[in-house]
Every structure is written in structure tokens, then in C-alpha cells.
Amino acid sequence: MPRSVDCSASLIGLSASLLLLLAACGSSGTLVGSPGEAEINLDAQATGFYADPNSTPATWVKSHPNDSRTPTIKSKISSQASGRWFGGWSGDITPAVRGFATAAANAGKIPILVAYNIPGRDCGQYSAGGAASDAAYKTWISNFAKAIGSRAAVVVLEPDALSQLKDCLSGTQQTARLNLIRYAVDQFANNAKNTKLYLDAGHNNWVAPAEMASRLKSANIARARGFALNTSNFGTTANNTSYGNNIVKALGSAKRFVIDTSRNGNGWNGQWCNPGGRKLGSVSKVVAGNSGLEMLLRVKTPGESDGNCGVGSGSKAGDFLPQAAYAMAK
Template identity: 25%
Template sequence: MSLRLLRLRRLRRPGHRRRTGVAAALLLVPALLLTGAGPVAGAHASGPPPRAGNPYQDARLYVNPEWSARAASVPGGEAVAGEPTAVWVERSSAITGPDGPAGRTLGLVDHLDEAVAQDADLIQIVLHGLPNRSCHRLDADGELGPGEVDRYRTEFIDPVIELLADPAYASLEVMALVEPEALANLVVHTGSRPWTTYPCDQALATGDYLLGISYALDRLGELPNVYSYLDASHHGLMGWDDNFHPFADLLHTAATIDGTTVDDVHGIVVNAAGYGATHEPYFGIGDFVHGVSVRQSRWVDWNSYADELSYGQALRQELIGKGFGPDLGLVIDTSRNGWGGPGRPAGSPVTGDVNTYVDGSRIDRRTHTLQWCNQAGAGLGERPAASPGPAGVDAYAWIKPPGESDGSDGTGLPRDHGVLQDRQCEVTDRWGHPTQALPGSPHRGRWFPEHFAGLLANAHPPLD
């Protein structure tokens, strides 16, 4: 532990009391959260004012030297080795030291020191340590179990706050993505839905996700140099109305309970660690083929959105309508959604039925929008950029460091190795369907050079 951490004391507002309670109309929230005081709106009674503006604008972003060296070690990788990528903090040990299970050698404190040494203006971090984390996956690999939200507060979030509050980092702004995939899991993997899992039902019943995220937002909101973004999933999961609207309600709930307010949320991130195309240039959700809507195609399957940009912009407006600020930012993870290479379409077919039209038009070449593990054929997407043009978009960013594995296919692992691989990371899923996952993948977060080589080869825009 650094000497700076030993000097720090916990930052708590005098007399600050946690409150619980949500709108009774939100039926997805467990009964334990439906007691106590109601949601609180408006600014903090104390603490810094809401952050304004786009934190990416005119900022020099931190480049992770560990990722940069790995990228440069793959032929052709030096072309992008200088790009900024987010730092994932996934267990308490990763705050002051290396995250051993993910194969990373630097802790958050090391990255902050490096950012100061680089004279960076902004560092991007991902906080991913909730109890019962990644409740829909077999290989969640989290350190906290169900019901341990108090440990999440005191052993994970509070030390992060202490570190970020160190005066040594006062000149450094922080973009903090809070708990990717968590709230989406409470919508699609709970109750009577076909993809329900017992751990996600647990996460809903205990309130771990909502209470943990609310606490993280509230504590991060105390720091004037931190811009908090909520994870907003991706269009291929949340683009249907019966997911989209409950999800927006849940995002609002997380930002308005337990002392938290919408002022603690600066923006949302879509497609974090995903593969969905930022924009489908050759077909739109309003197209018809011989009188048949593209929404009836196998690929779209009645989704209301064709890509991440249209989904993100729509969700942003939905949240503004629920009380989030009018300047709510949108960040799109473009680290692996370029889909270039020789298979990229150059236009739409002029003949055929609606499936021929959509399949021949779409640049996203997965066989299903829910395929998420180490996808073959994927490429680097738009390079990180501030204010890239589309309305409401703060930045295109590489939230998932390209080349880090999504999960293991179990190759070469003994049956008692202690970590369950997800069948989506194997060549075929449990029903025998192809997953398009690359074989030989290591555990989640570890460097996967073969995947990175494919991302380079299929980059769009192409590499110089």
C-alpha cells in the first residue's frame, strides 16, 4: 500500500445517513427496497456541484503502458498501441496492487501515478466488483458473494474514493463507468423470463446491485474531478420495448435511491465490451422489403434498433425525460465493433426477401446479436475520439481493452480447475449452435494475442 493511502482518511459527509426506497410502480425492484423514504431528487445538500460539459473534450487521455506493450508485441499492433483504453478494477486487491486472476500487473494506484507522469488530463476506469457479480455467467470470478453489499461499500468503493481523493491526483479528471452489465441482468435474467438464472434472482432479491451502484454513485459524486457513467448495455439485449422501458426505469431508480441523485450521473455507456455496430450504414430499422418490415427479419427479430448509436440516443432521451439532466452524455465502446475486412458489405442487395436484404446489408457479421465471447471476424472500430459528431455523444472510447479475452473455452484445463467456462466461449453452445468464439481462449481479462491479431486485420476504419 502506498504512503499516500496510509495518510488518507475516509471521506464521509458529516451526519450523512443512507436512505432506501424506490417508486412502488417499479415492479422489478425487490420488496426490501420498497420501504423507507422515497427517492430523492435534486442536488446534494452538501458536496460539490454537478460536473458540467464533456470530460473528453480537448483532454489528453491516459494510455495504459501495460496494454500498449502487449498491443505493440503483435505484428501491426504498434499502429494502435498509443490509443487510450479503460482500466478495469475488479477486486479490492486491484486498487493498490495487481489483479492476479486477470493477469494484469498494475493496480489502480499505479495507473494513477502513470497518468500523472504522462501529464494526462483524463483517465477512464471501470468499477466491476459487485457482490454476486455477472450473475448470468458461469465464470463470473467475483470476490464477493450474495448479500455482501456492506463489504462492497467498505472494502471496494470506499478505498477507491480514498485513492481518487488523494491531492496528488487533484489535476486528473476521472471517467468512471459503474458496474457494467449489472442492471441489465436484473431485467433480462430474473423472474419468469426465459433466460432467468438463480444468481440474478438472488441479486434482485437482496438488492445488492441497486444498493451497491447507488452507493458507488453517491460516493463518486462527492469528488469534483470524477464523472460517473452508468452502464446502459447494448441494443441487441435491451432494444425491445419490454426490456427498454423497464431498463430505463431501473437506471433512474439506481440514481435516485439511498441518498443518490441524478446529478451524480454524468452519462451512460453503451456496448461496453460488446461487438454491436456503432452504425449500420446500409439498412435502417424503418426499411421495408416487398412490404415486409426489416423488424420481421431473423437478425432484427422485432428489435426497435439496428445499431448502438440509435439505441444509445433513444435511451439517452428516455432518461432525460425521466429527470436526468439535459446534457446527459453518451459514450459508445468502439473497441471491437468495426467489422471490416474482406467480408464487409459495400451496400444492400437489390433482390431477395427481407432476410436476404438484412443479411446482405449488415456490417455486424455475427449470427446473433447476443454472441459476446471472443468473436471471430470482429475488428477494431472507430478510434477513440471526443465529440465525434452524432448528437449527444461525448466520445467513442475503447472501454474494453482490445485483445483481452472475454472468457475461456476451457482448452487444456482439467475438470477440477476451479473456474467454470461459459459455453458461449466454446466453439458451440449447449444446444450445439456455433458461437463464432475463437478457440484456445484464456480466462476473462487475460491477453489473447490471436484475438487481437484478428481485430487488427478486420479493423474499420482500416489501419494505415
């Protein structure tokens, strides 16, 4: 059994030089880690994660101080922690990741990062792109992990990459993708030892639990903390918790999972791209309990467009939509 320590203190004021390592709060309210791991204190009811002052909603808030929507967007979205997504748009990945991780460490907070650069990303749909070659991706993801180094971090690895494995890739391409994800897992395990790495595993309305467990095993989840669900999607926390626990059961190992709650406060209406009528979900936090669920995280930044579709018509992926953000917050 893992050991436990007091979980009542927050991260604020911790020295950036400490080797921080995030772990899950158990039902007793204590912070649980595995033997040999460094541990940090993190109040299970507090937001001990990093709110990026340069996120798209934070930037919008700063440039629109007199807009009637600004107070709501600031309090409900820009001041709350969400993920920073990294891909080809990030430029040189080493300073991009290092700067973000260092800023979070200096604030005594845990950053949430998303690696999103797998070749053939999103089957050529709204978020098409990715590294130009397998070799380029290996260099990119290796530099990503090394840039985090010993700092504490949460990383979600390649949204949709495993869920879409058999949707648009040939058998040879499937093998290549699994090899790349295994390589990425090894890079974080070897070079970012205080990172909690979660392989993206889709959501409860996609791949059957047994099949997803098989893909996760093939992707070497044994060397990762666990898997991530509902990234950028709208499924309820309850439905994804049930799905996640079924994956854990199929894996046959005590892996943990996180759920993206950025836009799931009103569930799914059947539309995946910028649907109207959605609501914010939980703020980013560690959760206590006996299931495999470890954290609720706003992995997607609320209010950012999925692409030229739905309420984001005329936008491109990543654009901030203030009216959509305001509607979700209200």
C-alpha cells in the first residue's frame, strides 16, 4: 500500500527549488504517493494549479477592462487554472515549456500542460497538423520532457491519438503511432520524473473500455501515471468516472485517471464542435475517493474555439470567443 502524508496545506509559498510531485488525495483526506516518490502538500478542496496569466481569456480580460462581461470571465475563467496546449504553434518547444513550467514553480503552483503534436493529428479534421515526421516528433517530445526537468507538472499526452488509432490510419501507421507514444512515455519517465503523465484515452462515448485498455497497454501506460478522459469534450463527470473505472478494471492495474471538466457542466448535446448551451464544469482540483479518479482538470481553456464551426463560426481553433465564454460562465 502507498504511504500517506498530511494533505491540509496549500502549495502557496513552497520554494521553487523543492522537487515537487503531485499525487492523489485518498478518501482519508491525505496525500497519497508511491514508495520512493517525493510528495507535496495539496489541499484536495483548493485549486493548487497554475492559472496562466497569459492565457487567451486572461489576455482578453486585460485588454477589455470596461466590457460588461469582463468581471464574470475573469472570476470564473481567466483566474482559474486550465491547460496550456503545446504544438507547432509554440515555436522552439524548449523555452516555451521551460518558461511555463518555471513560472508555475515560482508561483508555487502545478502547471497543466498538453502535448499535441503527433503526426497525422485529428485525422485531418478541425485540428489537423502535427509534426512533419516521426523523427521530428521524437525530437520535439524529448525536448518537451527535458524542458520540464525536475519541476512538478501534470501533462496530458496527445488528445485523440489513441482514440483515433483505427479511424484513419493503416496498420503500419497504427504501429508507428504506438511506437511514438511509447517513446514519449519513456521520455517523461526518464527526463521529467516529477511529472504526472496521463495518456489521453478519449471519453465515455467513444472506444469501448476493454479496447481502450488494450491500446493503453500497447502505448506503455505501465510507465505513466495513468490516463486522461473527456479532453476538450462535454461528457459528464459521472459518466466519465464510470468509463474510467471500467478501463482501470480492464487494465488490471491500479492506474489513475483525470477528467477534463472545462466545459462539461451541462453535459453533451450531441455536437462536438463549439456547441451552444454548454456550461463550465469543476475548477481544477485533486479529488478524494476510492475510485481511480484522481483529478478534475480544466484541460481545455474554456472559451477557446474548437475551429470554424458552431458558435465559433468564422473562428479558427484556439481563438478566444468572449460571448461563448461568458455564456458558459453564466
